Amino acid sequence: MIEMDTNAMTTDEIILETAIDLMEKKGFKxxxxxxxxxxxxxxxxxxxxxxxxxxxxxxxxxxxxxxxIDMKSILYDKVEYDLRKDLTRVSKTYHRYNQQNYKMVLLSFQERNTHPFIGESLSENPKQLKMYLVEYFKEMQKRNKMVAVDPEIQAMNFLWMNLGYFLSYQLGGRKVAVVPLDKFIDDSVDLFVKGLMPREVNGIQETVK
Structure with missing residues (x-):
């Protein structure tokens, strides 16, 4: 039996949480x-x-x-137009979203052929986040704070990078995702930012074309 504080839950909540716990472990059918x-x-x-x-x-x-999660407020209401700070915040938010939805996310993969509506519902936040990231990258290019790359591709690369860690941890645990989440976020964002930031050549900053 799953552990839950049934004293603070309604009958509906107990049944729903129990059902999701069982379905995630064994499959809907x-x-x-x-x-x-x-x-x-x-x-x-x-x-x-x-x-x-x-x-x-x-x-x-x-x-x-x-x-x-209100992805727009996370990215734009707190935006600093600093690639490292902004992408670190986005990455932490993305993982918080997935961690709070992890049973539903894993169930959506299991039932993708028989109950695709699960994935469609859960994909709403990632779709919004991708859209906002694309717009953010375009703005960073206008401000000459990001090199001339395809914003759509880089938004997808960033999301895939974080999704890869999440799935590795959920499916393989520490045997696969051996690096703690905080260190993964710090190191992966740092590497990602280094590839996107304009470089200085002979004291002249590279411009976005």
Whole structure:
């Protein structure tokens, strides 16, 4: 049974969290309503009365626990137009989002062919973040603080880099993601920034063309 403070939770919340925990471990198809009810501490009749079907449970869980972040405020309300500081903040936010959604994210990969709506719901934040990163990179190029590269490609590279760490840790644990998250963010952002910042040649800063 998953650990949760049931005293502070409603019947719906207990059932939903139990269901997601089981589905993430075993897959949607393998989990039965009887098992969800038993692990939740309720009768199967209570489960049916609250949700009706297993698919309804999944849909409600996606709606309830797809944690969203206001990516625009994270990037633009606190923007410093300093590549290292801004991208570090974005990277930390991205990992916080994934960590708070990790069961749903992993479940979306498992069920991508049978229940694609999970991934579609969870992809909303990453899509927004990519869009804002593209606009941010364009602005940094206008300010001559970033070299002439494709903003779309670099936004995707940055997100893939962070997604790679997240998946490596969730699927392989410390055996694969041996570097602590904070060090990964610091070192990977530092390397990424070095590739994007204009360089000085003979005392003259490279310009964006």
């Amino acid at each position: 393998a989990v039965t309503t009887k098992e969800i009810a038993s692990k939740s501490g309720f009768s199967e009749m209570t489960l049916f009365r609250h949700f009706g079907t297993k698919k309804n449970i999944l849909e409600k869980a996606v709606e309830t626990y797809s944690y969203l």
